[in-house]
Amino acid sequence: MSINFDNVTYTYMPGTPYQRTAIQNINLVINKGEFVGIIGHTGSGKSTLVQHMNGLIVPTSGQVTIDGIDLKMKSQAARQIRRQVGMVFQYPEHQLFEETIYQDIAFGPKNLGLSEDQIETRIKRAMEFVGLNYDTFKDRSPFNLSGGQMRRVAIAGVIALEPDYLALDEPAAGLDPCGRDEIFGQIVQLHQQTGITVILVSHNMEDIARFASRVLVMNNGQISLDGLPQEIFNSGREKLQEAGVDVPPITALIDKFRVRGLAISNDVMTAEAAAKGIYQAVRGRTNAH
Amino acid sequence: MGELIKIENLRHIYPGYDNQEVVALTDINLTINQGEFVAIIGTNGSGKSTLAKHLNALILPTGGKCLIAGIDTADNEKVWEIRQQIGMVFQNPDNQIVAAIVEEDVAFGPENLGVAPQEIARRVTEALALVNMEEYRHHGPHLLSGGQKQRVAIAGVLAMRPKCLVLDEPTAMLDPRGRKEVLDTVCRLNKEGITVVYITHFMEEAVTAHRVVVMEQGKIAMEGTPTEIFCQVERLKTMGLDVPVAAEIAAYLRKQGIQLSQDIISDEQLVVALCP
Numbered sequence: 001m002s003i004n005f006d007n008v009t010y011t012y013m014p015g016t017p018y019q020r021t022a023i024q025n026i027n028l029v030i031n032k033g034e035f036v037g038i039i040g041h042t043g044s045g046k047s048t049l050v051q052h053m054n055g056l057i058v059p060t061s062g063q064v065t066i067d068g069i070d071l072k073m074k075s076q077a078a079r080q081i082r083r084q085v086g087m088v089f090q091y092p093e094h095q096l097f098e099e100t101i102y103q104d105i106a107f108g109p110k111n112l113g114l115s116e117d118q119i120e121t122r123i124k125r126a127m128e129f130v131g132l133n134y135d136t137f138k139d140r141s142p143f144n145l146s147g148g149q150m151r152r153v154a155i156a157g158v159i160a161l162e163p164d165y166l167a168l169d170e171p172a173a174g175l176d177p178c179g180r181d182e183i184f185g186q187i188v189q190l191h192q193q194t195g196i197t198v199i200l201v202s203h204n205m206e207d208i209a210r211f212a213s214r215v216l217v218m219n220n221g222q223i224s225l226d227g228l229p230q231e232i233f234n235s236g237r238e239k240l241q242e243a244g245v246d247v248p249p250i251t252a253l254i255d256k257f258r259v260r261g262l263a264i265s266n267d268v269m270t271a272e273a274a275a276k277g278i279y280q281a282v283r284g285r286t287n288a289h
Numbered sequence: 290m291g292e293l294i295k296i297e298n299l300r301h302i303y304p305g306y307d308n309q310e311v312v313a314l315t316d317i318n319l320t321i322n323q324g325e326f327v328a329i330i331g332t333n334g335s336g337k338s339t340l341a342k343h344l345n346a347l348i349l350p351t352g353g354k355c356l357i358a359g360i361d362t363a364d365n366e367k368v369w370e371i372r373q374q375i376g377m378v379f380q381n382p383d384n385q386i387v388a389a390i391v392e393e394d395v396a397f398g399p400e401n402l403g404v405a406p407q408e409i410a411r412r413v414t415e416a417l418a419l420v421n422m423e424e425y426r427h428h429g430p431h432l433l434s435g436g437q438k439q440r441v442a443i444a445g446v447l448a449m450r451p452k453c454l455v456l457d458e459p460t461a462m463l464d465p466r467g468r469k470e471v472l473d474t475v476c477r478l479n480k481e482g483i484t485v486v487y488i489t490h491f492m493e494e495a496v497t498a499h500r501v502v503v504m505e506q507g508k509i510a511m512e513g514t515p516t517e518i519f520c521q522v523e524r525l526k527t528m529g530l531d532v533p534v535a536a537e538i539a540a541y542l543r544k545q546g547i548q549l550s551q552d553i554i555s556d557e558q559l560v561v562a563l564c565p
Contacts, residue, residue, distance in 0.1 A: 091381075144305065147333050148333045173462060177530055178530075203464040205465075253560075256557070260560055260564035271534055271538060272541075275537070275542065278542065279541070282542070
């Protein structure tokens with residue numbers, strides 16, 4: 001059970017003066033249950049890559065399969081499998097359109113042909129999951145909410161499809177730190193509880209470092225690094241720089257200490273762990289004197 | 290350095306769900322001097338954007354006053370005078386670009402002010418130079434990166450020769466490279482004398498300001514230099530805000546009994562303090 005990219009290339013507007021190859025010869029396997037972070041600067045091909053994952057765009061050459069089924073096909077099986085990949089785009093709240101929150105979240109499940117009862121159950125579950133009280137919010141207009149709440153309604157709409165794979169493109173852009181932690185907390189919880197495969201596209205190195213179990217770095221339409229976050233942020237420095245990507249702020253701080261001769265473990269990805277590491281290093285130095 | 294913006298007892302109420310009133314701003318008193326760089330931080334819904342929209346009369350106070358260079362924003366006759374002095378830049382660059390060629394986009398503002406064509410051409414050249422985008426003068430804006438588009442949007446505002454730039458999360462949609470481009474541009478413009486009001490969720494951007502205003506539930510909760518604000522790690526965290534990594538780690542180390550001065554908010558300060 002996996003998403004497979006087999007030598008995938010995609011060219012925008014081929015045969016015109018604007019022709020541009022967005023991704024090139026991508027070979028990639030994302031296994032079920034993984035939490036994959038994708039980073040890279042604007043125009044590196046991240047979004048193009050992700051849009052292949054549910055057949056929104058089909059490769060110019062090569063093949064994308066999910067659980068062995070080619071997404072390009074027009075068969076019933078291909079249609080089914082595309083529905084197993086939920087997509088949360090940037091600023092998903094711009095896609096809200098219904099009169100009530102209930103109806104908006106119901107749109108996807110309705111198209112799956114579920115019964116009213118099943119739809120209601122799914123909406124309750126999805127709303128609870130994103131932290132919106134069902135009775136308080138179900139009949140309200142999605143347009144009278146704060147930005148963070150609208151974002152949650154939009155994500156609930158995708159979650160209600162109960163996909164096996166969930167791809168999110170900058171889900172926390174424009175949210176305050178609290179809103180960001182909430183959204184990511186919920187995604188991590190969903191990942192742990194249901195084993196859903198998560199593909200997270202973000203500019204925010206800190207978020208990727210904290211949550212992903214595997215990191216892909218995109219540069220010039222290719223995957224320039226693929227590995228564990230610690231590996232990428234520590235030994236992949238040069239390639240990261242080439243890709244125009246910064247290391248997380250904590251890694252940058254620890255580097256500055258190392259330059260000054262204070263050695264702190266490489267593996268820390270959170271401020272708390274860094275604080276402890278620095279404390280121990282400082283204490284260790286004092287004791288040695 | 291005179292007062293450019295003076296806000297007195299400002300209150301703003303929106304009509305909300307079920308005809309309930311939503312109090313977006315209350316008891317706001319704030320003075321911003323010519324040439325200052327003020328960052329405004331706060332959680333979503335704390336009133337930052339509502340406050341920004343008062344600065345060029347996009348919305349008007351429900352109570353209290355908002356004065357721009359002495360002019361009351363509620364004075365309907367003077368609205369254009371105010372909007373020429375206070376230029377706004379918003380989050381999404383794609384929503385702010387109106388023309389198919391960069392130079393035409395930048396010319397849009399002064400054209401609407403009735404500026405003479407030769408003068409417009411001069412201003413466009415000058416504005417594009419200020420944001421380092423001269424070489425893209427004849428490009429289509431849709432082919433630019435996010436950071437470049439945001440700089441074109443800033444140039445469009447500069448071409449109206451405002452005294453003050455108000456930027457509402459101008460970097461929220463940009464990658465780190467684009468964010469740096471925009472922030473560097475804003476800092477440079479400020480050094481050249483333009484007043485800046487900068488709303489952001491990125492604390493490392495707020496650190497570059499002269500003064501930080503923290504909004505909470507429609508009120509100004511804190512106000513001070515970046516050092517004064519960001520050393521209050523616990524309080525900011527309780528409010529749901531981030532602090533720079535260095536400030537957070539310094540607070541932890543102090544708790545563990547390591548002697549560190551209260552004013553550490555940057556990586557450099559922390560590293561120098563611990564490894565002299």
